[in-house]
Amino acid sequence: MIDHERDLAHVREATEKLLTAAASLDNAAAAEPSRLPGWTRGHVLAHVARNADALVNVLRGLPMYPDATTRDADIERDSGRPVDVHLADLRESADRFLAVGAEPADWSRTVELRNGVTDSASRIPFRRWVEVDLHHVDLGVGYELEDLPEEFTTREIAFLAERFSGLENVPATVVRSTDGGTWTTGGASGGVTVTGPAPDLLGWLAGRRDGSALKAEGGPLPELPAL
Structure with a gap:
């Protein structure tokens, strides 16, 4: 059985770990390539922040992104920012997601993600956990797949x-x-x-x-x- 409250707690914990890792970067390191082809570490951090806002949209019954072009342009726009700006954005966007997650809601309802994909609202916190922890690995700063919690991996x-x-x-x-x-x-x-x-x-x-x-x-x- 999916426990969205437990998953929201995992999201909070994973976000703190990501913020700690990102805070260890300087601006030059943030501009270096990540493990994702064509993306710097700044692209990864920008994507994680924008994904939080996109999942807020999902939980509120709005389109996840206006369109694919806007999604990609927003990540590109935000990718080259100084690390302190990335950190503030990561924290604020994560807080917005967790605040919406704490609101009373019907977690059994069906929500729509990208490309017409639908899912139960109750699975959205886990999808956010995946975004945070897997992209933490993508940064290439010493956090590996072997470091992920066993529950997450399974x-x-x-x-x-x-x-x-x-x-x-x-x-x-x-x-x-x-x-x-x-x-x-x-x-x-x-x-x-x-x-x-x-x-x-x-x-x-x-x-x-x-x-x-x-x-x-x-x-x-x-x-x-x-x-």
Whole structure:
């Protein structure tokens, strides 16, 4: 059962960790490349802030972003700011999200995200937790997939496995963690089993690692579509 209040607490904790990490950067370090192709660390920080406001929109029944062009332009606009401005924006946007999350609401209602995707409002706090913690890793400042909480890793593997289920361009795949846990994904044909440590499985599913640390049986390691 999804516990949105527990997830909001995780969001708060993850945000504090991200703010501490970002505060260790100087302006030159913020302008250096992140682990995401084409994005500096400043782009990552700007995206995390703008995502908080976008999820506030979602919870209020508004469009997540006006459109894809505006979303990308806002991130580009904010990417080159001094670190102190990034920190203030991260804090203020996070507070806005948590404030809306604390309001009385029907958490069982359906909300709309980008590209017509719908979900339960109760899952939005976890989606925010993913944005904060996974992009913390993307900064490349010493916080790794292995440092993510076990609950986070297990739940995000399950979410991504569900996301790729039914895709005919992904073979039917069993995803098995050596740390415990088994999931299925992909289409109806094929029959590949991918095994490895949970952080490496998450990295592969989330497009953060190439899967070289994983073992594939019954076929090659499936190529996954971009998120």
